Amino acid sequence: MLKGKNKLRLDDSGQECMRAAGRFNAELLDFIRPYVIAGVSTGEIDRHVEQYTRDHGHVPAPLGYQGFPKSCCTSINEVICHGIPGDYQLRAGDIVNVDLSTIVDGWHGDSSETFLIGDVTEAAKAVTQCSFDCLYLAIEALTPGCPVSDIGKTIVEEARTCQFSVVREYTGHGLGRRFHQEPSIPHYPTKQSHRDRLEPGMCFTIEPMINQGTRLTQQDPTDGWTVRTKDGQLSAQFEHSILMTEEGPEILTPTQHGPQPGHRF
Ligand code: MF3
């Protein structure tokens, strides 16, 4: 009988499937990049996401997921996550996280970036930079078999240095045949994350949501999805899907044209 945690470790063929899913998800993010500009509505971005995904024979993971109505999430300014694409047209000064998740031959890819639209305030750049740095510092901190809490420790420390806060209600997650599975990947240290370990063969996301002001969140009572900062200040997020290998973490969702490690916004 396999121990519980062993079932989360993929064999070589499962790992190849996750590499393919991650690769497609990143390609989709690069495809959508030219559309994330002033004057384009988030609904148009969503239509391009769905079309490109289906044209390649794949499936948008968010569509219908627990009733989510669209194929991606677009989270603007004070929206932390799970923003629903619609008629709103992006405009100079906005920051927008585009979160893409796809199902490729039954396996999931999941990644996101925050985009700056035209000239943005220094504060908007700073919170975007902090979430980007939190993601890459957390990845750098990973070693085979390390506790999940190494991620949260690294992110909380970096956010503190920036004088920003870390959202607690939404976390990264195991990823595979299922969109969200064990282990939970909190972006702050918890008792459970001290116990959970990232063994070779495990896939998961890291997706820190960093707030300019309070870490507290508020879910839109009308649409049931959109999550905003309680104080209306800005929030930014970046996400990668990661495979832990015997050699260390492998980023499954690197883009060709997005910000690379060390980027300055
Ligand atoms: N990366 C996000 C997450 O893992 C994607 C959410 S899609 C939604 O939660 F459908 F759940 F909104």
Ligand code: CO
């Ligand atoms: Co995710």
